[in-house]
Amino acid sequence: MSDLVKKMYINGEWILAESEETYEVINPATSEPVGVVSYGDDRDTAKAIDAAHAAFKGWSQLTARERSKYLNNLYELIRKNRDELAAIMSAEMGKPLGEAKFEALGAADNFMWYAEEGKRIYGETIPSSMANKRLMVIKQPVGVVAAITPWNFPVNMLARKIAPALAAGCTVVVKPAMKTPLSAIRMFELIEEAGFPKGVVNLVLGKASAIGREITENPKVAKITFTGSTDVGKKLMEGAAKQVKRISMELGGHAPFIVFEDANLDAAVQGLFESKYRNTGQMCICTNRLYVQESIVEAFTEKLIERLKNTKVGDGRVKGVEIGPLVDEGSLNSVMAHIEDAKEKGGTIAFGGNRLTEGEYSKGFFLEPTVITNVTPDMKVCYEETFGPVVPIIPFKDEASVIEMANDTVYGLAAYAYTQNNSRCFRIAEALEYGIVGINDGSPTQTQAPFGGFKESGIGREGGHYALEGFLETKFVSFGI
Numbered sequence: 001m002s003d004l005v006k007k008m009y010i011n012g013e014w015i016l017a018e019s020e021e022t023y024e025v026i027n028p029a030t031s032e033p034v035g036v037v038s039y040g041d042d043r044d045t046a047k048a049i050d051a052a053h054a055a056f057k058g059w060s061q062l063t064a065r066e067r068s069k070y071l072n073n074l075y076e077l078i079r080k081n082r083d084e085l086a087a088i089m090s091a092e093m094g095k096p097l098g099e100a101k102f103e104a105l106g107a108a109d110n111f112m113w114y115a116e117e118g119k120r121i122y123g124e125t126i127p128s129s130m131a132n133k134r135l136m137v138i139k140q141p142v143g144v145v146a147a148i149t150p151w152n153f154p155v156n157m158l159a160r161k162i163a164p165a166l167a168a169g170c171t172v173v174v175k176p177a178m179k180t181p182l183s184a185i186r187m188f189e190l191i192e193e194a195g196f197p198k199g200v201v202n203l204v205l206g207k208a209s210a211i212g213r214e215i216t217e218n219p220k221v222a223k224i225t226f227t228g229s230t231d232v233g234k235k236l237m238e239g240a241a242k243q244v245k246r247i248s249m250e251l252g253g254h255a256p257f258i259v260f261e262d263a264n265l266d267a268a269v270q271g272l273f274e275s276k277y278r279n280t281g282q283m284c285i286c287t288n289r290l291y292v293q294e295s296i297v298e299a300f301t302e303k304l305i306e307r308l309k310n311t312k313v314g315d316g317r318v319k320g321v322e323i324g325p326l327v328d329e330g331s332l333n334s335v336m337a338h339i340e341d342a343k344e345k346g347g348t349i350a351f352g353g354n355r356l357t358e359g360e361y362s363k364g365f366f367l368e369p370t371v372i373t374n375v376t377p378d379m380k381v382c383y384e385e386t387f388g389p390v391v392p393i394i395p396f397k398d399e400a401s402v403i404e405m406a407n408d409t410v411y412g413l414a415a416y417a418y419t420q421n422n423s424r425c426f427r428i429a430e431a432l433e434y435g436i437v438g439i440n441d442g443s444p445t446q447t448q449a450p451f452g453g454f455k456e457s458g459i460g461r462e463g464g465h466y467a468l469e470g471f472l473e474t475k476f477v478s479f480g481i
């Protein structure tokens with residue numbers, strides 16, 4: 001049995017959990033098991049933190065050029081193995097294969113980009129007010145980083161955290177979500193193949209609360225970088241506060257998507273599709289509220305429904321499937337509860353609304369892509385994050401009122417607007433209280449661009465040189481001469 005159990009990667013070795021517990025990973029499209037992994041806890045986490053701590057000196061003292069060689073090796077290896085990584089993601093969390101391949105390439109891109117950007121971590125010299133002093137600022141890696149990642153982008157989230165942390169000279173302990181440990185394990189096999197020195201990157205799997213506690217309480221961890229729910233993020237922030245650990249948090253979202261009457265409607269429908277239905281609506285930057293100007297509500301809704309009628313729902317591994325299953329039954333039930341709540345409060349299901357249960361859908365967690373109209377602000381879809389392929393349509397009168405509605409939320413991750421009025425593009429981009437704004441763009445993310453939220457959507461930024469800053473301390477050195 002233990003030969004079948006996939007292991008954790010700690011200090012350059014593949015090891016089983018101290019607890020000897022295991023965890024079975026289930027394919028959400030078929031309910032079939034796809035693998036068994038070791039299920040660790042705080043004891044394994046402490047080992048991994050020790051390993052990362054011991055490796056820190058050597059890794060941080062390498063030149064950026066030396067570190068970049070390992071990152072480039074990994075870039076090549078992920079690209080070479082992208083089909084396999086994609087197939088694993090599809091099997092463990094249902095992502096359509098085309099999207100999964102795109103994600104694997106995106107993950108690779110992070111290692112290539114930070115391999116280069118790591119060479120450009122510059123300091124500064126500052127003119128002194130006194131003739132006998134010289135002032136210098138240097139940047140140094142913060143130390144051991146603990147990265148906690150979610151299941152919705154299992155490979156790219158690892159890459160987005162590991163690549164800049166390593167480029168900055170930090171060592172890392174990663175805890176991926178237990179719904180998606182298999183793609184993380186495959187990534188770590190590639191990390192091993194890339195030749196990283198032992199202890200530089202470590203993988204811990206298992207009980208989230210015990211691992212989280214060890215990460216927050218262990219003084220050897222200097223920084224926590226987390227992507228997940230706002231609730232867990234707040235808990236980690238509280239824990240981190242006790243030792244004033246550095247934190248970066250990418251939390252929940254509730255993105256508004258605004259379509260003005262002067263928009264190119266076909267482009268807006270395509271943008272909405274990407275921002276709402278990609279990854280089966282399971283993204284923190286997903287559209288949650290669709291605001292459409294009154295004069296075009298009917299035309300836009302018709303076009304959207306037409307697009308959805310031509311969308312294939314199914315097992316992510318099947319060619320042509322654009323919407324896969326929800327990640328598990330709990331997730332499906334939460335989304336269904338939002339639909340039921342909207343119906344009870346007078347909403348109309350303009351399209352979809354049902355769990356799919358017949359034939360090819362009988363064993364999985366499938367939901368029809370759904371459109372809700374006659375929406376009122378008291379419906380959960382208007383203020384709680386719906387993590388699934390459901391969109392409520394809310395008509396609006398004018399620019400001022402829609403900005404007010406769009407900003408009326410505790411979240412502030414992503415927002416979208418479609419309009420062909422140039423002046424309005426600028427006004428809207430500036431007025432939306434969100435960290436990421438897509439103007440006539442339904443998928444505004446790239447490796448080199450900052451990614452992160454205002455308000456309760458998070459703190460700090462991933463992406464580009466912004467991510468590197470999160471893994472560096474700023475040191476001021478004053479020389480008396």
Ligand code: ADP
Pocket residue numbers: 148149150151175176177178208209211212213227228229230232233235236
């Ligand atoms: P999601 O709703 O996307 O599953 P979570 O916030 O529950 O979001 O999970 C995101 C990541 O945080 C996962 O890796 C999960 O295992 C981890 N996690 C959940 N609870 C805790 C906790 N108490 N401490 C540390 N990590 C946690």
